[in-house]
Amino acid sequence: MSNDIILETRDLTKHYGGVHALEGANFTLRKGEHVAIMGDNGAGKSTFVRQITGVEQRTRGEIIFDGQPAQFAGPLDAREAGIETVFQTLALADDLDVPDNLFLGREKTKWDWLGPFRLLDYKAMRDATMAGLEKTAVKIPNLNNPIRNMSGGQRQCVAIARTATFHSKLTIMDEPTAALGVQETAQVENIIRTLKEAGEPLILISHNMRQVFDLVDRIIVFRRGRICANLRKEDTDGQDVVAYITGAKTQPEYAEAE
Amino acid sequence: MSDHSHGIGGLTFDRSKRAWPNEINVLGALVLIIVIFEALGAYLMGQSFLFDSNERFDSIFNEARLRIIILQVSIIGIIAIGVTQVIITGGIDLSSGSVVGATAMIAMSFAQVAEVNGYPNPKAIFGPGLMDLPVLVPIVVGLICGVIAGAINGMLIAYTRIPPFIATLGMMVTARGVAKWWSKGNPVSFPTDSYAGIGSGMMPVVWFVALAVLFHLILKYTVYGKHTYAIGSNEDGARMAGINVARHKVLVYVIAAMLASFAAIILSSKNLTAQAGMGLVYELDAIAMAVIGGVSLSGGRGSILGTVLGALIFGVIISGFTFLRLDAYYQEMVKGVIIVAAVVLDQWRQRRAASKS
Ligand SMILES: Nc1ncnc2c1ncn2[C@@H]1O[C@H](COP(=O)(O)OP(=O)(O)O)[C@@H](O)[C@H]1O
Ligand SMILES: [Mg+2]
Numbered sequence: 001m002s003n004d005i006i007l008e009t010r011d012l013t014k015h016y017g018g019v020h021a022l023e024g025a026n027f028t029l030r031k032g033e034h035v036a037i038m039g040d041n042g043a044g045k046s047t048f049v050r051q052i053t054g055v056e057q058r059t060r061g062e063i064i065f066d067g068q069p070a071q072f073a074g075p076l077d078a079r080e081a082g083i084e085t086v087f088q089t090l091a092l093a094d095d096l097d098v099p100d101n102l103f104l105g106r107e108k109t110k111w112d113w114l115g116p117f118r119l120l121d122y123k124a125m126r127d128a129t130m131a132g133l134e135k136t137a138v139k140i141p142n143l144n145n146p147i148r149n150m151s152g153g154q155r156q157c158v159a160i161a162r163t164a165t166f167h168s169k170l171t172i173m174d175e176p177t178a179a180l181g182v183q184e185t186a187q188v189e190n191i192i193r194t195l196k197e198a199g200e201p202l203i204l205i206s207h208n209m210r211q212v213f214d215l216v217d218r219i220i221v222f223r224r225g226r227i228c229a230n231l232r233k234e235d236t237d238g239q240d241v242v243a244y245i246t247g248a249k250t251q252p253e254y255a256e257a258e
Numbered sequence: 259m260s261d262h263s264h265g266i267g268g269l270t271f272d273r274s275k276r277a278w279p280n281e282i283n284v285l286g287a288l289v290l291i292i293v294i295f296e297a298l299g300a301y302l303m304g305q306s307f308l309f310d311s312n313e314r315f316d317s318i319f320n321e322a323r324l325r326i327i328i329l330q331v332s333i334i335g336i337i338a339i340g341v342t343q344v345i346i347t348g349g350i351d352l353s354s355g356s357v358v359g360a361t362a363m364i365a366m367s368f369a370q371v372a373e374v375n376g377y378p379n380p381k382a383i384f385g386p387g388l389m390d391l392p393v394l395v396p397i398v399v400g401l402i403c404g405v406i407a408g409a410i411n412g413m414l415i416a417y418t419r420i421p422p423f424i425a426t427l428g429m430m431v432t433a434r435g436v437a438k439w440w441s442k443g444n445p446v447s448f449p450t451d452s453y454a455g456i457g458s459g460m461m462p463v464v465w466f467v468a469l470a471v472l473f474h475l476i477l478k479y480t481v482y483g484k485h486t487y488a489i490g491s492n493e494d495g496a497r498m499a500g501i502n503v504a505r506h507k508v509l510v511y512v513i514a515a516m517l518a519s520f521a522a523i524i525l526s527s528k529n530l531t532a533q534a535g536m537g538l539v540y541e542l543d544a545i546a547m548a549v550i551g552g553v554s555l556s557g558g559r560g561s562i563l564g565t566v567l568g569a570l571i572f573g574v575i576i577s578g579f580t581f582l583r584l585d586a587y588y589q590e591m592v593k594g595v596i597i598v599a600a601v602v603l604d605q606w607r608q609r610r611a612a613s614k615s
Contacts, residue, residue, distance in 0.1 A: 025360060055498060076500025091498040093491035096484070104488055105499035107481050116482045125486035 003067065006031045006170055006201050007052070012061035014047050021047040023225040025061070029170070034192070034202045036212040039222030045205045046088050048222070049174050053085045054078040066169055076105060077194055082169030086159045086176050088205075094148035098140060099129040101147060102162045131163030133157075153184025160191050171195060172203045177211065189215060209238045221245055228254050280552040284567040287550075291571060295578040307581055323577060325460070331547070331573035332466035333457075333528075333597030335566065336521040338452075338544040339473050340514030342565045345548055346477075347510050348490040348557025349415065349422035353429035354518040354544055357407045358537025359434060359437035361522035365400030366446040366532035367452035369393070381447040383440075393452035400523045402518055407433055408515030431447070437534040447531040457527035465524055469517065474562035486510060490557025542597060547572050549600040572596070 007029040014022040022044045029035055037045050042145050046100040051058040054072025055237075063070040065081060072078040075085070092101050099122070108121040108128070129143060140154055147155055156176060163171050171193075177185040185208075192215050195202055213233060214218060221229040229244040229251045243249040295307040308320055337354045367383040370505045372390050372510050374380065382389065407429055414425040430610025440446075455461070477483035488496040497503050518537075526532040553560025574597060579589050 038578070074500065075498045079500060087498060089494070091492065091495035093488040093495055093558070095487055100488075104484070105501050107484060109481060114480070116506075117476060117477055117480045120481060120484060122479075163288040241599060 004030050005064075006033075006066055007203075008062075008064040009052070010064075012048070012051055012063065013059045014039065014044075014051055014056065014068055015059045020225050022051065025186060025227050027220065027227065029201055029203065031201055032196075032199045033218065034196055034204065034216040035203045035218045035220060036216040037203060037220045037222060038207065038212065038241060043222040044225040045222050046174055047225075049085065049087070049203070049205065052078070053083055055087075079106070079166075082164060084163035084171045086156075086163055086171075086173040088174035088178075092155060095146050097146055097203055098133075098143045098158055098161075099125040100131060101158055102129050102165055128165060129161075132161045134148035151184075153180050153187065156180055156184065157187060157191075159190060164191055168200060170201050170203070171245070172205075174205045175207070176204070177206065177208065185211070203230040209241065211239075213238070223247060223250075226254065230254075281561065281567060283562050284552050284564050284571070285548070288567055288571050291574055291578070294524050295574070295581065298578075298582060302582060305581075307578065308431065318459045320473075323581070327570070327573040327577045328463050329460065330577065331569040332462040333521050333525050334460075334540050334543045335466045335569040336469055336524070337518050337540055338565050338569055339469055339562055340517035341541070341544040342553050342560060342562055343473070343477070343510050344422070344514045345488055345516040345553050345555060345574035346486050346490045346547070346557060346560055347507060348493065349507070349511070350426065350555070351411065351511065352423065352426040352541050353407060353411060353433055354514065355537040355540035355542075356433035356437065357404065357518040358522040358525065358540055359534055360407070360433040360440070361400045361403040361465075361519040362526040362532035362536045363437050363440040363446055363534060364403055365396040365519075365523050366449060366453075366526045367396075367440070368399045369396035369448050369449040369527075370446070371448050374448050379448050381445065383446055391449060393450065393456070396449075396453055397456075397523060400519045403513055403522075404516035404519030407519075409467035409508060410510030411515065415511065416507040434534075436564065437536070440534070443534055445531050445533045446526075449527065449530060453527055454530055455525035455527070457472045462524050462528060464518070469520075470562055470566050477562055482509070484514070487558055490559075492558075502555050543572065543593070546593070546597040546600060549604055550596065554604055554608065555601060556604075 002085060002225075005028055007027070009025050009027045012025040013020075014028070027046060027048075033244065037048070039045050047056075050056045051061075054064060054074050054077050065083070068079075070081065072081065078085070093104060096104070099256075100143070103125045107206075108124040109118045110121050112118045116202070133140065140150070140158075147158060149157070156179070160173070160176060163173075177188050180188065189211060192202065192204065202216075204212070204216060217233055219231045219233065219241060220227055220237065221241065223245065231243075231244075233242065238250070244251075292308060297310075299305050299307040306320065308323060337358070340352055341354060368388065368391055370379055370382060370384075370389050371454075372379060372382075372386050379389065381567065411422075411426050411429050414420050414428075415422050457465075477486065485496065485501050487503060488499070489503055489506060493503060521540075522532075522537065525536060547569040548560065549555060549566045549568070550571050551564035551566070553565060553568075576589055577591065579592060
């Protein structure tokens, strides 16, 4: 049974000094499942992601990833374990080009005995980049230009291609389309559908109700640092979800904590 | 239609969209400045600046002047190679000039001969046991000085989060103190022949070119180089990508200080003596060379090639003023103006880049 679960958090909590940004989050994600996290700004969604991905160290609670208790010292640990993340603040280096950004922190190299001065295998990275971008169908004028000259949508697609290039056990996207136009949003949603077809599980943080109902199987609602609802898509609708987000409703199993 | 598809996915490859390398602008500026000095020379002095106007037969260039320009910038240029890397990470190193002073004193003390013209060395620092040592000893000692200074700089910046400006300012004062304390202000002189060979003649130029080529390749083709740019470009992003930012910064500051130390070895070898005041304000000249060469003070952008061109511009301007027989006082003032102008230019370039995207 536990074999079916890719990620579980128990009582996951993060306090920033007196700010209780995340409080007692119990969450499970099955393999192949796509789940949306919704909630107002400041509800603790990004904080939840940062605890899972090792960007920050949690105040309390457990994370079980792929059957193993997870204690990631940093984002690289999480990534090596198989968690790919598109963070809300794009973690891209503006002065580097597309392949450089895709492979930042895990470059393909030659002559590894040179330690920090080992050589970059530019050709291998370029080839893998093209293969990765093929999935995204974005048009990028020149792979070798610094990405600072690209549009928001192109940059976001680079960030997402980064996760799509590496076969991951879990993908997390924190508001991936918040700053994008209609067409660019459609491209990102297509990438998400390919992940679904490939059976790769996803946590999608989004404020876009249409998008969420189009793409995911289940919706989790966060409110003031706590989970207040866990809804199967078939059992709910937009109005219902809004009621949970605004606090008009709370599911009984989460009520006692309020 | 310049749109050529790679035939894969949605990728297009458009040659016309290739970014214009900034080094070409810097090269253009270098040429322009030379032209200005040629024009001023022809008008004010009736002489050519860089070309041979003495009707000698063997050369079209004024070789003596070219040699002076290149020699002049070589030693500070070596420092600028390290400073460039520091600035690309988004930092700054104000300690290089003082590290030059301290290293020159210490390294030279291990390079002294026991006897000068049959008399005991009048400037001896150590007893005879530590004189007439193989040349490797002062070189290694000198480079260790660099490692220590750079490691202190880097660890202060990376682990205590002191701003680079303050941390390296502290090192600037401290290392100068070490240079003065080492021999109570006395110069250290009379090196062995092999030590004197390191920086004799045009050797500083050879070292400068070799180190520039080496570090240009390292910045372009190694993981070290890629992470240096990534940190200056987006430090949080680099951390999230799994780069050990703190460790990398320590390495960058160590390399910068080692290059300053090596410059000290060359300088003391060339001058056959070391003095506590050596390398005074070299850090500012080195920073100016980098910034003139297009290295952005906000990090992420620039190259060693740019810095080399920046060093040449720097050298051409200084010797241009000598050529026009302007006082040394004016040269100092002009240096100050160049540094500020380069920073203003950098700010302007950034604002323009920001408004475009
Ligand atoms: N590093 C931090 N230090 C202090 N408070 C923080 C920090 N990061 C987030 N917070 C606070 O935690 C709460 C949750 O933030 P966040 O997870 O970013 O919300 P969301 O992503 O749902 O909009 C907010 O009140 C925010 O101000
Ligand atoms: Mg958020």
